[in-house]
Amino acid sequence: MNKTSSTKFNFPVFFMAMLGVVFLVIFNYLPMFGIIIAFKDMDGVINITKALVTKPFVGFQNFIDFLNDKYFRDVMINTIGLNVFQLVLSFPAPIIFALLLNEVRHLGFKKTVQTITYFPYFVSWVVFGGIVISMLSSDNGIINVVLQKLGLIKEPISFLANPNYFWSIATVSGIIKGLGWGAVIYLAAIAGIDVEQYEAAIIDGANRFQRMLYITLPGILSTIVILLLLSISNLLNSSFDQIYVLQNQLNLDRSEVIDTYVYKIGISEMRYSFTTAVGVFKSFIAFLLLWGSNTLSKKYLNRGIY
């Protein structure tokens, strides 16, 4: 290293890095300080900067209001229920898919499957959700037609008009859209496993299934744990685009989650303080979940994010 360059203050370099800092101050740190809105009563105010100074603190009133809100129970059940449901089913899917894909020796076939299954990830949820809605339609939608042909149902079902189907629809459509792309990171991890391990296992007489179970799976365990921890800390973050597109008045009972609720009452009804409190509540739970799951993971799996 050139000694003079490491000791001298390099202004252009500092300036470039500070541009990022300035950006973050405006678009990330200012909103963080905006959390005080949750402790004031600023619902419906027009001049925010003025109200931030003049309005008195109301303590935890907005949080209490949320806990007593008539939608609180449903919104919490939906947010947690839907996400747990999705986590349990859609978390393992890309891992299994990556393991199966890894067993394919025909390179052309593998590439084709990858090209096809990655694709839905790149279209928007508006497009994909729009397709899902029409496929599920009770009006000659393909799903109803197939189910009727198979004799599983007699009358067409209006799937999206019944709240009870919503979680399943969101989960299955989410798996189809994200399956292929979700496998990419695991395939990268598998590619990083030392080939010698497989060679040694073959000499020892391990069959393919044993190699998958005792070499490939442990080889990607770190990746699995990190992604699982991140998913758990995201338990209250719903996929807004997806839920919003699939949601309608008829399935609202099981489709209204924190994110869609905050959008509706926060921006449309200008209940700034109330919804900020909901947001803070959400971040707080997310932090607890990340901390808790990371602690457990460190204790039992010796792996963690930090």
Place this chain on the structure above:
Amino acid sequence: MFKRKSSLNKFDYFNYIFLILISCITIYPFIYVLAGSFNQGTDYMNGGVYLFPRVFSLDNYKMIFNDNRLYIGFKNTIARTLIGTPAGVFFTAMVSYGMSRKDLKFKKQIYWFNLFTLFFSGGLIPYFLVLKTLSLNNSFWVYIVPNLYSVFNMIIFANYFREIPEEIHESAVVDGAREFTIFWKLYLPLSKPVLATIALWVGVFHWNSFFDSMLFTTDPKLQTLQLFLVKLIKEASLGQGQANIRVPAHVMSTISITTVRYAAIVVSSIPIFMLYPFVQKYLVKGVMLGSVKG
């Protein structure tokens, strides 16, 4: 290397069939809309159009191209993608260059200042209020400015810049080049693969987003393509009709909102459909680059 077994066993057959099935399930929804979008509307509602159009018709497309909101949507989405992508990539790359230099003062503190934002956020409402205070809401720039910088992309860029041999930088300094010139004339051209990857990611993000348009703008003139599509899908699913569409009478008698919606879905995905096969490998590369250090 592996010993190659010459024959396929039972597991292989199961595996191939399963993967083919998955591929079919994934691709089918797109075939379904494509077929429907080229079918006559009233005929489509009789059911049975699952792979190919039965009564071929371009009326759905004519209908959707009659809707002024489609043009506004295209204009805004193309504009934000064409402006937002280079601006965002350039800004993030420039910050990343600074972050990647060893002689950056307060390097550790600046890094933590960046990383902290990945774990904590103020939530939607304070963010909205900041945009409002900056008068960015209800302005085209709300699509561009808040998306100029991404900490995730900065980490990927900075990791890549650090792999570039230090001698290149040193010899440029000896030749009297300034830092910005080194970044612009040497580092960026040497980082084409990562530039392509990030540009594509940012581009796809801009093309697909409707959240900011829905939340931060109320002016119909600023509506993006995806927001138009959301409205079309939601209106139709609630049966609210299409007040804004001016339709010739002879077309109207055979039209159905379902197939018009399909046409809109196809039209708005055309760039993704067309570019995807060529850019796929660059998109995958991004995950690899990101997962190296992550």
